[in-house]
Amino acid sequence: MRMVIKVGTSTLTYKTGKLNIRAFEELTKVVANLKNSGIEVILVSSGAIGMGVGKLGLSSRPDDIPTKQAAAAVGQCELMYMYDKYFGEYHHTVAQMLITANDFEDKEKHANLANTLARLLELQALPIVNENDTVSTAELSIGDNDTLSALVAIDAKADMLVLVSDIEGLYTADPHKDRNAKLISVVDNVDDVISLGEDTVSVLGTGGMATKLQAAKLVTEAGIDMVIINGANPSSLYDVAEGKNIGTKFLRKKK
Numbered sequence: 001m002r003m004v005i006k007v008g009t010s011t012l013t014y015k016t017g018k019l020n021i022r023a024f025e026e027l028t029k030v031v032a033n034l035k036n037s038g039i040e041v042i043l044v045s046s047g048a049i050g051m052g053v054g055k056l057g058l059s060s061r062p063d064d065i066p067t068k069q070a071a072a073a074v075g076q077c078e079l080m081y082m083y084d085k086y087f088g089e090y091h092h093t094v095a096q097m098l099i100t101a102n103d104f105e106d107k108e109k110h111a112n113l114a115n116t117l118a119r120l121l122e123l124q125a126l127p128i129v130n131e132n133d134t135v136s137t138a139e140l141s142i143g144d145n146d147t148l149s150a151l152v153a154i155d156a157k158a159d160m161l162v163l164v165s166d167i168e169g170l171y172t173a174d175p176h177k178d179r180n181a182k183l184i185s186v187v188d189n190v191d192d193v194i195s196l197g198e199d200t201v202s203v204l205g206t207g208g209m210a211t212k213l214q215a216a217k218l219v220t221e222a223g224i225d226m227v228i229i230n231g232a233n234p235s236s237l238y239d240v241a242e243g244k245n246i247g248t249k250f251l252r253k254k255k
Contacts, residue, residue, distance in 0.1 A: 004149055170212075
């Protein structure tokens with residue numbers, strides 16, 4: 001199995017922007033163990049800007065592009081240092097891949113991206129992908145790592161995309177506002193639930209349910225399953241790998 005796992009900022013950091021060490025340790029242990037079991041894993045990781053906010057002592061996520069880029073430059077160093085440290089303890093080699101929208105739009109760059117991903121997996125490395133927020137601008141930005149993870153999953157010909165978020169999955173309504181909201185376990189057709197994507201974003205992140213549904217549409221049309229799970233319990237990734245019913249699963253379209 002080849003699995004792309006996207007981890008959101010809210011899973012890795014506290015609202016202060018500081019690293020959630022307990023969550024980080026548990027996540028890296030589970031991902032390392034999945035690799036040990038023979039699953040090929042690509043990790044798409046948010047958190048650079050959020051960690052930069054904490055490292056620079058900023059009071060909130062910046063709105064202006066130069067400060068965002070500065071926070072990303074600081075935070076990306078911290079993020080990759082921590083991944084290298086923790087995965088290294090489980091004898092896994094990590095590889096950093098920073099991508100912009102242009103890498104998908106330019107034919108030659110796109111081919112190089114896909115070839116590099118494939119070769120890293122052949123070499124048993126663990127690719128850790130993030131948008132290159134230090135150089136991308138609003139015009140070039142992919143927009144969020146939900147979209148990025150979907151594009152990476154398609155390029156990598158993955159079997160499954162897993163979005164590790166701060167919510168259990170897709171609900172019939174916003175569970176923060178409606179007590180009667182119910183978790184939807186399986187979605188056969190994303191178009192049937194696309195209207196449920198209206199929501200707010202987290203304090204340090206950029207994505208929301210709307211971007212997750214767009215990611216689901218991209219990958220399911222490409223023949224890839226997608227699952228949304230809550231990052232509060234990273235061991236849930238074992239259940240996903242074993243095909244158990246957890247979170248919300250979006251079924252690939254049959255060709």
